[in-house]
Amino acid sequence: DYYSAISEVERLLDVEAFLVERFEDYLEKAQQQQENIERFLQHVEQLHSRHGDIEAFFGNPINAFTTIRRLVHDWKHSVFEPVFDTSNLDNYKTSVSAGLKKAEIQEPTKEDLLGATRGLWRLQEMYKLPTKQLATGILAPEEQRQMNLSISASDCYEIGRHLCQMKEYSYGSEWLLEARTRLPRDPSGYVLPKITKVQILEQLSPAFSQLGNKKLAHKLNNEILDAEPGHEEAVKNKIVYEALLARERSISSSPRMKLDPPQEAAPEPEPELKESQELYQRVCRGELRQSPKEQRYLRCWLSHQDVPYQRLSPFKVEQLSGDPYVAYFHDVLSDKESEQIIEHGKGQVTRSEIGQTGNSTVSEIRTSQNTWLWYENNPWLADIKQRLEDITGLSTDTAEPLQLVNYGIGGQYEPHFDFMDDAEKNFGWKGNRLLTALFYLNDVPLGGATAFPFLHLAVPPVKGSLLVWYNLHRSLHKDFRTKHAGCPVLKGSKWICNEWFHEAAQEFRRPCALTSDAEKFLELENK
Ligand SMILES: O=C(O)CCC(=O)C(=O)O
Numbered sequence: 001d002y003y004s005a006i007s008e009v010e011r012l013l014d015v016e017a018f019l020v021e022r023f024e025d026y027l028e029k030a031q032q033q034q035e036n037i038e039r040f041l042q043h044v045e046q047l048h049s050r051h052g053d054i055e056a057f058f059g060n061p062i063n064a065f066t067t068i069r070r071l072v073h074d075w076k077h078s079v080f081e082p083v084f085d086t087s088n089l090d091n092y093k094t095s096v097s098a099g100l101k102k103a104e105i106q107e108p109t110k111e112d113l114l115g116a117t118r119g120l121w122r123l124q125e126m127y128k129l130p131t132k133q134l135a136t137g138i139l140a141p142e143e144q145r146q147m148n149l150s151i152s153a154s155d156c157y158e159i160g161r162h163l164c165q166m167k168e169y170s171y172g173s174e175w176l177l178e179a180r181t182r183l184p185r186d187p188s189g190y191v192l193p194k195i196t197k198v199q200i201l202e203q204l205s206p207a208f209s210q211l212g213n214k215k216l217a218h219k220l221n222n223e224i225l226d227a228e229p230g231h232e233e234a235v236k237n238k239i240v241y242e243a244l245l246a247r248e249r250s251i252s253s254s255p256r257m258k259l260d261p262p263q264e265a266a267p268e269p270e271p272e273l274k275e276s277q278e279l280y281q282r283v284c285r286g287e288l289r290q291s292p293k294e295q296r297y298l299r300c301w302l303s304h305q306d307v308p309y310q311r312l313s314p315f316k317v318e319q320l321s322g323d324p325y326v327a328y329f330h331d332v333l334s335d336k337e338s339e340q341i342i343e344h345g346k347g348q349v350t351r352s353e354i355g356q357t358g359n360s361t362v363s364e365i366r367t368s369q370n371t372w373l374w375y376e377n378n379p380w381l382a383d384i385k386q387r388l389e390d391i392t393g394l395s396t397d398t399a400e401p402l403q404l405v406n407y408g409i410g411g412q413y414e415p416h417f418d419f420m421d422d423a424e425k426n427f428g429w430k431g432n433r434l435l436t437a438l439f440y441l442n443d444v445p446l447g448g449a450t451a452f453p454f455l456h457l458a459v460p461p462v463k464g465s466l467l468v469w470y471n472l473h474r475s476l477h478k479d480f481r482t483k484h485a486g487c488p489v490l491k492g493s494k495w496i497c498n499e500w501f502h503e504a505a506q507e508f509r510r511p512c513a514l515t516s517d518a519e520k521f522l523e524l525e526n527k
């Protein structure tokens with residue numbers, strides 16, 4: 001899929017460039033007055049010429065969404081259908097699909113569009129983004145003046161409709177209202193089929209009804225009937241709404257009933273969030289931070305980690321938590337190294353999965369794509385491997401290959417542990433994941449911090465820096481305080497690279513203490 005990695009969304013411009021080329025050719029040869037198609041192609045070309053830096057462009061999730069939508073929806077209805085259904089131009093059909101196949105280009109699918117919509121919704125929920133602002137591409141208050149992206153009435157309608165399908169009526173109705181406001185001055189009148197006021201109302205009226213606002217639902221339903229008096233669904237709904245409203249009126253005017261109000265169907269209570277989930281959201285939003293007391297003993301220093309060579313250029317250590325140990329090492333990778341690793345991942349990454357070995361699945365819990373870099377196949381990584389050993393003091397003999405990850409639209413990784421329940425089954429004699437070393441390969445303008453809910457800690461990505469923490473106690477029992485997450489990426493494209501060090505081979509490097517930690521912090525396991 002495309003939506004789960006921004007690097008994949010970037011490839012969509014190639015798909016479009018290809019399509020523009022083919023269909024311009026078609027227009028010329030067929031010499032038809034297909035004004036609608038021509039305007040559409042021009043529009044897309046104009047968009048392409050205006051987008052500027054691709055990474056910055058797709059760094060805004062609104063741009064990523066509208067591009068997917070254009071490919072999934074607009075091209076189909078504005079170009080493919082009018083061309084292929086009305087004229088006998090089979091050779092074009094075959095040449096276009098053959099061309100796409102040859103270039104190994106896959107068009108985005110409905111699932112991409114749904115994934116992109118869910119991503120936007122996640123960003124709204126997590127960072128409390130007002131719909132009106134997001135619809136103009138404004139992701140943070142300080143962007144107020146610079147942004148003015150054009151998102152069409154039809155795009156807003158699509159988002160609203162999907163959200164209502166997901167029973168997210170509150171945001172759903174806001175997007176539908178946005179579609180309604182935009183309809184009269186919709187810039188994309190050439191996108192077929194044109195959406196109508198009635199279509200918007202058909203979604204909006206039941207959405208308000210679900211939100212408990214029967215009066216407004218009724219009013220909007222009447223607007224449907226004003227436009228189309230014979231509208232079957234609306235005629236039926238009118239009867240239902242009028243009965244409901246009449247009942248409400250009689251209840252409120254009857255004094256006896258006033259004393260004893262009827263049991264209105266109460267809105268469903270919000271399902272209670274797990275403690276770590278709630279803390280995760282607060283940490284990502286920046287509402288919850290370490291207190292001065294928690295930060296009291298934390299220090300920054302230069303360290304050679306007892307490696308003679310590193311005395312020449314010591315590591316910059318920023319301690320983030322003493323117990324459990326979490327530290328940030330700065331300027332570990334040069335810009336060139338970070339960029340080289342990213343280049344390696346472009347076009348190689350595939351959808352990330354979660355779960356135990358042999359039983360893993362794709363999930364909205366982790367919306368990213370990843371690939372693995374084996375040291376054996378990439379000798380250029382030798383330096384970086386050595387640096388990892390120097391910093392951690394651990395052996396990479398039992399370490400996993402580097403895992404390279406790119407997040408998608410609103411991409412996140414919900415709170416989880418890096419250790420597996422059953423280390424034996426997953427890792428055999430190498431034992432569980434003892435230490436995580438996480439490289440940030442680029443800066444992320446907004447969002448995308450690594451969050452430790454129980455430690456009240458959000459680590460913002462800094463290009464070339466390395467985040468390190470122990471997942472296991474000294475006695476190798478699981479440390480449940482290390483639950484962590486990747487906050488949704490609000491702006492930009494987040495690239496990281498994970499190295500997991502395992503238990504085996506570290507016996508003399510991180511020896512256990514004289515007492516067991518087996519009983520420590522067990523209460524956090526399922527929180
Ligand atoms: O993206 C992040 O910041 C965290 C990633 C992570 O926890 C993982 O890949 O296991």
Ligand SMILES: [Fe+2]
Nearest residue numbers: 416417418484
């Ligand atoms: Fe993790």
